[in-house]
Amino acid sequence: MNVVVPSETAEYERRVACVPDTVTKLRALGHTVSVQRGAGDAAGYPDRLYEEAGARIVDRDALDDAELVLAVQPLPLEDARRLRAGCLVISFLQPAENAELLEAFAARKASALSLERLPRISRAQSMDALSSQALVAGYRAALIAAEKLPRFFPLLMTAAGTVPPAKVLVLGAGVAGLQAIATARRLGAVVSAYDVRAAAAEEVRSLGATFIDLGLETLEGAGGYAREMTEERAIRQRELLTPHVAASDAVITTAAVPGRRAPLLVDRAMVEAMRPGTVIVDIAAESGGNVELSRPGEEIHHQGVLIWGGRNMPSGMPYDASRLYARNVANLVELLSKDGELKLDLSDEIVAASLVVHEGQVRI
Amino acid sequence: MNVVVPSETAEYERRVACVPDTVTKLRALGHTVSVQRGAGDAAGYPDRLYEEAGARIVDRDALDDAELVLAVQPLPLEDARRLRAGCLVISFLQPAENAELLEAFAARKASALSLERLPRISRAQSMDALSSQALVAGYRAALIAAEKLPRFFPLLMTAAGTVPPAKVLVLGAGVAGLQAIATARRLGAVVSAYDVRAAAAEEVRSLGATFIDLGLETLEGAGGYAREMTEERAIRQRELLTPHVAASDAVITTAAVPGRRAPLLVDRAMVEAMRPGTVIVDIAAESGGNVELSRPGEEIHHQGVLIWGGRNMPSGMPYDASRLYARNVANLVELLSKDGELKLDLSDEIVAASLVVHEGQVRI
Amino acid sequence: MSNGVLFAYFVTALCFILALKGLSSPKYARYGNLVGAFGAALAVVVTLTLHGLGHRIPIIVAIVIGTLIAVPAARLVKMTAIPQMVAMFNGVGGAAAALVSLDEYVKQHSVDSGGVAAAVVFSAIVGSVSFTGSLVTFAKLQGIMTGRPVVLPGARVFTPVLALASVGLGIAGIATSSVVLVVVCAITALALGVFFVLPVGGADVPVVISLLNAFTGLTVAASGYVLNNTLLIVAGTLVGASGTLLTQLMARAMGRPLTGILFGAFTGPTTAGSTAELATDRAVRSANAEDIAILLAYARKVAIVPGYGLAVAQAQHTVRELADLLEARGVQVFYAIHPVAGRMPGHMNVLLAEANVPYEQLKEMDAANPEFSSTDVAVVVGANDVVNPAARDLPGSPIYGMPILNVDEAANVVFLKRSLRPGFAGIDNALLYHPKTTLLFGDAKESLSKLVAAVKNL
Amino acid sequence: MSNGVLFAYFVTALCFILALKGLSSPKYARYGNLVGAFGAALAVVVTLTLHGLGHRIPIIVAIVIGTLIAVPAARLVKMTAIPQMVAMFNGVGGAAAALVSLDEYVKQHSVDSGGVAAAVVFSAIVGSVSFTGSLVTFAKLQGIMTGRPVVLPGARVFTPVLALASVGLGIAGIATSSVVLVVVCAITALALGVFFVLPVGGADVPVVISLLNAFTGLTVAASGYVLNNTLLIVAGTLVGASGTLLTQLMARAMGRPLTGILFGAFTGPTTAGSTAELATDRAVRSANAEDIAILLAYARKVAIVPGYGLAVAQAQHTVRELADLLEARGVQVFYAIHPVAGRMPGHMNVLLAEANVPYEQLKEMDAANPEFSSTDVAVVVGANDVVNPAARDLPGSPIYGMPILNVDEAANVVFLKRSLRPGFAGIDNALLYHPKTTLLFGDAKESLSKLVAAVKNL
Amino acid sequence: MNNIELLTVFMLAVFVGFEVISKVSTILHTPLMSGANAIHGVILVGAILITGVADTAAQLWLGLAAVVLATANMVGGFVVTDRMLEMFKGRRTSNTPSPDAIPAGKDGRR
Amino acid sequence: MNNIELLTVFMLAVFVGFEVISKVSTILHTPLMSGANAIHGVILVGAILITGVADTAAQLWLGLAAVVLATANMVGGFVVTDRMLEMFKGRRTSNTPSPDAIPAGKDGRR
Numbered sequence A, B: 001m002n003v004v005v006p007s008e009t010a011e012y013e014r015r016v017a018c019v020p021d022t023v024t025k026l027r028a029l030g031h032t033v034s035v036q037r038g039a040g041d042a043a044g045y046p047d048r049l050y051e052e053a054g055a056r057i058v059d060r061d062a063l064d065d066a067e068l069v070l071a072v073q074p075l076p077l078e079d080a081r082r083l084r085a086g087c088l089v090i091s092f093l094q095p096a097e098n099a100e101l102l103e104a105f106a107a108r109k110a111s112a113l114s115l116e117r118l119p120r121i122s123r124a125q126s127m128d129a130l131s132s133q134a135l136v137a138g139y140r141a142a143l144i145a146a147e148k149l150p151r152f153f154p155l156l157m158t159a160a161g162t163v164p165p166a167k168v169l170v171l172g173a174g175v176a177g178l179q180a181i182a183t184a185r186r187l188g189a190v191v192s193a194y195d196v197r198a199a200a201a202e203e204v205r206s207l208g209a210t211f212i213d214l215g216l217e218t219l220e221g222a223g224g225y226a227r228e229m230t231e232e233r234a235i236r237q238r239e240l241l242t243p244h245v246a247a248s249d250a251v252i253t254t255a256a257v258p259g260r261r262a263p264l265l266v267d268r269a270m271v272e273a274m275r276p277g278t279v280i281v282d283i284a285a286e287s288g289g290n291v292e293l294s295r296p297g298e299e300i301h302h303q304g305v306l307i308w309g310g311r312n313m314p315s316g317m318p319y320d321a322s323r324l325y326a327r328n329v330a331n332l333v334e335l336l337s338k339d340g341e342l343k344l345d346l347s348d349e350i351v352a353a354s355l356v357v358h359e360g361q362v363r364i
Numbered sequence C, D: 001m002s003n004g005v006l007f008a009y010f011v012t013a014l015c016f017i018l019a020l021k022g023l024s025s026p027k028y029a030r031y032g033n034l035v036g037a038f039g040a041a042l043a044v045v046v047t048l049t050l051h052g053l054g055h056r057i058p059i060i061v062a063i064v065i066g067t068l069i070a071v072p073a074a075r076l077v078k079m080t081a082i083p084q085m086v087a088m089f090n091g092v093g094g095a096a097a098a099l100v101s102l103d104e105y106v107k108q109h110s111v112d113s114g115g116v117a118a119a120v121v122f123s124a125i126v127g128s129v130s131f132t133g134s135l136v137t138f139a140k141l142q143g144i145m146t147g148r149p150v151v152l153p154g155a156r157v158f159t160p161v162l163a164l165a166s167v168g169l170g171i172a173g174i175a176t177s178s179v180v181l182v183v184v185c186a187i188t189a190l191a192l193g194v195f196f197v198l199p200v201g202g203a204d205v206p207v208v209i210s211l212l213n214a215f216t217g218l219t220v221a222a223s224g225y226v227l228n229n230t231l232l233i234v235a236g237t238l239v240g241a242s243g244t245l246l247t248q249l250m251a252r253a254m255g256r257p258l259t260g261i262l263f264g265a266f267t268g269p270t271t272a273g274s275t276a277e278l279a280t281d282r283a284v285r286s287a288n289a290e291d292i293a294i295l296l297a298y299a300r301k302v303a304i305v306p307g308y309g310l311a312v313a314q315a316q317h318t319v320r321e322l323a324d325l326l327e328a329r330g331v332q333v334f335y336a337i338h339p340v341a342g343r344m345p346g347h348m349n350v351l352l353a354e355a356n357v358p359y360e361q362l363k364e365m366d367a368a369n370p371e372f373s374s375t376d377v378a379v380v381v382g383a384n385d386v387v388n389p390a391a392r393d394l395p396g397s398p399i400y401g402m403p404i405l406n407v408d409e410a411a412n413v414v415f416l417k418r419s420l421r422p423g424f425a426g427i428d429n430a431l432l433y434h435p436k437t438t439l440l441f442g443d444a445k446e447s448l449s450k451l452v453a454a455v456k457n458l
Numbered sequence E, F: 001m002n003n004i005e006l007l008t009v010f011m012l013a014v015f016v017g018f019e020v021i022s023k024v025s026t027i028l029h030t031p032l033m034s035g036a037n038a039i040h041g042v043i044l045v046g047a048i049l050i051t052g053v054a055d056t057a058a059q060l061w062l063g064l065a066a067v068v069l070a071t072a073n074m075v076g077g078f079v080v081t082d083r084m085l086e087m088f089k090g091r092r093t094s095n096t097p098s099p100d101a102i103p104a105g106k107d108g109r110r
């Protein structure tokens, strides 16, 4: 089958959906792989390596004959409109926000599989691109906080006096949050964290950090995710978090609820309660922000506090982010492939949940 | 005595030579402290805190009556020309490069103490600003390398496959280099290092990193510093280092020889031997650079390799850098103070070595 | 007896002490056993060559017969059936000792001192109890009868009555110099032996074997007293003392008081086995740190499989200590890291890096799996789902299809966890109940500390 | 003797065994000693009340005199002088045992069996050697004579001759039933004891005391044989055996073979003391891990002072293990971090953070210094310059003026380092030679591991 | 020996019996039990002695029965102990301890 | 007792003597030595016995001398051992071990 990997066109996107390693893997599954010229350049994978792995280097028109398109971001509308019938597109799709695109796929009788929709079951873990990219985001969030903070993370006792360790607060201890905790701890910071899920307390402690227990009830949603907060609880939570935020040198926020705007965890007053020279890294900035003042891709200075809003954070580490993403996608393709052909088995819960456009139908 | 702390005027300089803590200390020694309005702003020390510590907030004209001036960077010439006789200036001075400034001090019968010239004896460790600032530089160098590298530092075994750890090479294992090693190791990188001093091998290993033994003779200079390399040896060293550099994901260079141009450790060919997507952080860029292609304060992309040239690296973390610097300076002032008066005892080896202008004389 | 013979007996006693000493250290155990055998052989040969010994030929024939029965039995028995074999040998030893005392009593008909009389009765009763008791343990272990505690109706009253009766008969027999009464006493004791062991549950039987072994030792000492033979006294006492201590050690190792083992069936329902407290019907095998330490220390290749429990227990430094210790002993150790072990990607890497575990020792799943078949022991530290064979073998299981670490291919699997509770996925793990699996219950950090201490003590 | 008396003696023997057992564990040592004393008192009282004992009054007076001499001596002696006190007591015991045998010999004039004769000579010789040998050790330790090995000219030949002579005289005495010859034999042995101990160096004297102690034990056993008294045989043998083992353990703890201690002065020049290999004139006190472990385990407050050596040895995890162990025993532990310990600013912080030492346990210099005066033990792990009092007290020293950690204010200082070599600054550290300092030589990681093991074994 | 002397011997033997095995590791419980079991097979000496002076046929047969039983105890005991101890033969051999090597005491139910 | 029986007692006592102290920690070497030293003071029993049957004045004086010496050995030994062991009285007391508590064996030179 003809697999095509187009270059990403979105601004700030440096990842690529297929790396030379996974070219090899896809070919072993019986597919032919075409990669758009320069698609891997920004991620550190030059065309030469793809060729060595057995891919053809093509230009974007190859999309016309594609049977399987692998991408990171949703395809631009104009590309969707050139797909041939029966073609399958695998990428992040943000289906809730891209109704027009889904319609375009349906109109072309193309299928589309949204990686956001993969169920979080054990079998699907190796295809879980949300997890793998959240891993990258969490790691980078901690590094950025360390780099932006005008102080040391670790405790240092030196001839010029003792430098106390930085206090880092991580809000939201999902995949990204846990990785941020681990990374900040590695650098020597004193880390505490908060999350609404019941399991989070033990998970946070298993990384050697302190869990902040606000005494509020936990919010467990489906599939291991959190539920949305009521406004009342949100207010109470912010109130209780305020002293913790105010005492921190760096705050990293990672809270999310699938399919919703990110919960607001830190409002303006809380920022103003912080000391000057402190830093907030909000990796949920793109999906509405956990911090009232954060703007994706921007550094806001507010009363001496630096608020760093994340924008496509995994893209900041494109080489490994692409490697992980590409492997997720390749594992998914493996699941869908049979003897070199695609077989969309709707009785498989993974396919059923994530296939958002199929046979001319938008399935959500 | 009237101590004046002017704002730093140099570009990129965000540090300040006195922090509220050390105001208290200086006052305890019997001095009055005047801080220029906004001097600590960039470092995260607002005027309010200085006032609370008992400093007067003044404007720059206060330099006219200063008896002791504390600064980070060498004073601008015009400020030097307004000092009154007998005034002492303590700061980094780079005496070799600032002959005109020294003459200006001498002309005003002012004294100047260069922190670079402090002897590295045990007693002077608490005043050793070179060390404290190198500490900051080393830490930041590792963070920057981690942040710029498009891959992870640590090894991660995940559902999307295993990410190998980054290989980090540190060239020059002095104060900054050792701290860079420690920080990169904390983040999980596989670190190796090279230095010309004999003691370096054990020091590197004491941090859990690998020492690269090139089999060349060691170069021990005076005072625990290194000696300059002959050109012949420099070539041989680069030759032997090439495979190590080529195998690295990130290279951090920190080599320096006091009073000399930084030794050239990585030339263009060596950079070109590196894989695309790799990173070099040269914290010696300002003093000529350990890397042929580095430029202070710039990010150079050369054949896929990012070369990050450091420029005033401690300034990037001004809060703690200032805290350490200010304590160093305060400890020095304590040594020089007697009953609230300054007493320059030239029989003290610390004073003798670092006082570069005194009683109208340039002493070097 | 000549001084030469007595001296030979002395040497034998010395050999026995050295044998016990050797047997209590893994290094010298085998050697100790040989020394004991040498001593025993010496004593027998010297006795056989005694001047004036009658019936020499029949005796030698009897010895040959005994040997011909015992050696093949001991050589051919399956490893798993060794405990019942030991029980059997112990039983016949007890019988022999009782016979010797009785015989001497028959011969002298009446005895001169109260001490000797008491010794005769003692060895008749205790030897008989040891004999039939051992037979019952044999039957239980061999599966000839149920391994569950058997409490006959009225046993609670009947057993003490039987004990009193046999003592009473013995005293009466001595008092009246009656051979018949003493024989009847011995026969009563035979019944007593049966009732003594019946209520003991299968899992506790080995402790009882050890106790009966100590009994036999004391019987032999008593016989020695009757025969005025120092060797028998010393050897019997040695075995009696060490057997008693050993019984206690064994009971303690199982975490149960001796009285509970012996009489538990009368008092409560929890005697079925030492794992009764676990809320499961299937049996698991739990062991203590010393056992597992030996398993590890004498292995060639050990895999450490960390999971979320390692992180919860923050046992990363301790696990490394154990691995280092084993490596220092020449054991090859590697860490098998499952991609989703823990609760975040790379969780195990962060942990182990903190403990400075060299990266070279970490094997990712694909590299680790081919290793297990040549691995002697896989130590699963607080992991569960990632080694659950259901993911491989049980379509329909929620984790079916997830690749796992095939620890079940290792020769032995040791789990360190706190209970039989499942992990993240909430599903039971059949590997916990597998015959090649041993569990060490407790917090991972504590368990690992115990293992470290135990390995150091080897 | 009546059975009652014999039984009392039996109880005494039992008490002695329990006493030795108790004395070998820190927990029960005191109790063990009391049990021993009780047993001894029992035996003496029972003996005094023996029916038919003559000279009861003089005997009791003699006992009172002995007590009046011994108790004040034992109570008032300075702690540091206890070893010589023990030597003295041992010596008089040896003399007593020899006297008892001789007296019995004198009384019987000739002895019936060869065994008893041999026992008389044995106790005469060995008791005498023990007596004068102990006197010489006393003199050495008390400073009455030099502690250095004394090799009299010709001693190499003379000593063995003396030994042979005294044995020969003894045999002759027995053969001729001559009291005089046996007494002469004993007198020769007195001289032998002197020559035996003279060549032993002061540091090794305690080992010799232990050996003489075992000698006395054997003398007592021999006397028991002569008197046909089982209690004396058992007690004497117990002391002889445990004393012999103890002597070996002590020699091993000093890392020197027993023969080297006894005869080293004849063969080589290195007998002066166990620290002779250190290239220094000043004496240091080194100890082994067990001693230091007890010091630590029984302390209330322990300071750990890490330095560059900790980093070189990469012993951060082990030091934490030790600290955790001590804390678990209720000892208060803190880490005192000098600002320039190691080779880069914050070196110790990086290390200890890797081992996950809680930040709260770290005290910077200014916070740590006031703590030392209330600290029982400061353990200096691979640090040197940062605790060198020269920086405080010795103007002109290159490190003068550098603030240091005042570990010398702690009650005890323990250094873990590999040698007496100086640190970064290259200057000697007087604290190493201070009386309150103990050194544990070796790589810091290994030393710490040993300490961990030793503390666990307490 | 008189009774007190016997008591002394008995007491000493008890101590020796206790002390020599006081530090045994669990894994050796079963072999140690088995070895001790073989040792009390030395009753064979007693059996031989009484059989050697048997006067009546009954005594003889009783004695011979005791000899057979005691021999089985002793010989079988040492042999079976040796088999159990094979696992301690030495390190680096190919026969690694099997799960059976864990004393049955723990797993009577499997 | 005959000689072989004595030998047996002797052998058993040797084992007990060895075994009971085989695991002693270094810090207890000196107290243990001193305690053992006190134990052999039981020669006092022998001294009393011979003195009790002394026929001649010489024997009596010899015996009494032995009694005095043996008493000193026994009483002094137990008392001095007790003093040494004071440091083990219990934990959490204020008298922490002084450096003197380290056995002199290590530091004869200080």
Ligand SMILES: NC(=O)c1ccc[n+]([C@@H]2O[C@H](COP(=O)([O-])OP(=O)(O)OC[C@H]3O[C@@H](n4cnc5c(N)ncnc54)[C@H](OP(=O)(O)O)[C@@H]3O)[C@@H](O)[C@H]2O)c1
Pocket: A122, A125, C306, C307, C308, C309, C310, C312, C313, C339, C340, C341, C342, C343, C344, C345, C346, C347, C381, C382, C383, C384, C385, C386, C387, C416, C417, C418, C419, C420, C421, C422, C423, C424, C425, C442, C443, C444, C445
């Ligand atoms: N890595 C990831 O990214 C990720 C993310 C989310 C979910 N998951 C899931 O998490 C699971 C990971 O598998 P796993 O095998 O590592 O963990 P697991 O299946 O959750 O099992 C952990 C085991 O550790 C034991 N344990 C907990 N605390 C302990 C302690 N203090 N001492 C000793 N044992 C302790 C528990 O048993 P006791 O209670 O009996 O002690 C439990 O059975 C997988 O199902 C995976 O899908 C992984």
Ligand SMILES: NC(=O)c1ccc[n+]([C@@H]2O[C@H](COP(=O)([O-])OP(=O)(O)OC[C@H]3O[C@@H](n4cnc5c(N)ncnc54)[C@H](OP(=O)(O)O)[C@@H]3O)[C@@H](O)[C@H]2O)c1
Pocket: B122, B125, D306, D307, D308, D309, D310, D312, D313, D339, D340, D341, D342, D343, D344, D345, D346, D347, D381, D382, D383, D384, D385, D386, D387, D416, D417, D418, D419, D420, D421, D422, D423, D424, D425, D442, D443, D444, D445
């Ligand atoms: N922190 C900084 O920023 C910095 C920078 C440069 C220089 N310095 C200087 O470095 C010194 C630091 O003082 P310090 O007390 O930490 O170190 P130090 O004075 O250098 O002493 C270290 C001691 O550790 C011992 N040692 C080395 N390896 C060992 C091992 N494997 N096991 C056990 N012991 C070992 C050495 O003794 P043996 O050889 O006998 O074992 C040595 O005496 C100061 O003089 C300071 O001025 C500090």
Ligand SMILES: NC(=O)c1ccc[n+]([C@@H]2O[C@H](COP(=O)([O-])OP(=O)(O)OC[C@H]3O[C@@H](n4cnc5c(N)ncnc54)[C@H](O)[C@@H]3O)[C@@H](O)[C@H]2O)c1
Pocket: A120, A121, A122, A124, A125, A128, A130, A131, A134, A171, A172, A173, A174, A175, A176, A177, A194, A195, A196, A197, A200, A223, A224, A225, A226, A227, A229, A254, A255, A256, A257, A258, A263, A265, C343
């Ligand atoms: N079994 C699997 O395959 C698998 C794979 C990955 C993750 N997971 C589970 O899913 C969990 C969540 O994963 P995620 O990181 O993708 O989640 P996410 O990105 O949706 O959310 C991030 C975190 O924000 C938290 N959060 C939501 N609302 C919050 C609020 N109001 N205040 C504070 N915190 C809030 C969530 O609880 C979550 O931990 C993980 O922690 C993990 O346990 C399971």
Ligand SMILES: NC(=O)c1ccc[n+]([C@@H]2O[C@H](COP(=O)([O-])OP(=O)(O)OC[C@H]3O[C@@H](n4cnc5c(N)ncnc54)[C@H](O)[C@@H]3O)[C@@H](O)[C@H]2O)c1
Pocket: B120, B121, B122, B124, B125, B128, B130, B131, B134, B171, B172, B173, B174, B175, B176, B177, B194, B195, B196, B197, B200, B223, B224, B225, B226, B227, B229, B254, B255, B256, B257, B258, B263, B265, D343
């Ligand atoms: N005793 C004290 O008070 C004190 C205080 C601080 C530092 N020091 C010592 O001084 C040493 C150097 O200090 P620094 O960091 O300020 O030195 P630096 O900044 O002058 O040089 C940095 C490092 O570069 C190395 N270097 C020089 N030429 C090189 C070459 N050609 N190739 C590779 N490496 C080269 C040097 O050896 C040095 O380690 C420290 O490591 C420390 O041991 C002592």
